[in-house]
Amino acid sequence: MLISISLALACGTGTRYASKHASIMFHQSSSWLQGKQSDVKANIHHISHLDNMTNQLLEQKTNIDAGQWEQNQRTDFWLSTDKALELKVIDEII
Numbered sequence: 001m002l003i004s005i006s007l008a009l010a011c012g013t014g015t016r017y018a019s020k021h022a023s024i025m026f027h028q029s030s031s032w033l034q035g036k037q038s039d040v041k042a043n044i045h046h047i048s049h050l051d052n053m054t055n056q057l058l059e060q061k062t063n064i065d066a067g068q069w070e071q072n073q074r075t076d077f078w079l080s081t082d083k084a085l086e087l088k089v090i091d092e093i094i
Helices: 005-011 037-062 066-072 081-086
Strands: 023-026 077-080
Touching: 005 023, 005 037, 023 081, 037 066, 077 081
Parallel strands: none
Antiparallel strands: 023 077
């Protein structure tokens, strides 16, 4: 499974730090699909499953509804460290 750095940060254990000058971006899964129709459909199903799992993990770690995470990621979703701290994506700004 591919994992984004922002997801690893948000779902990490221990104290999660970010520099005061950092920006954190969340985004939808993306792929370049080609091949047989059945393979493309299978890949689309898998990507959808990964997106749902990702949003459920983010909901568990931040107490923000998975549907809100899905909506936020329709475009690139950039967070300042202050916003990331407010949303419980990080624990401390350094």
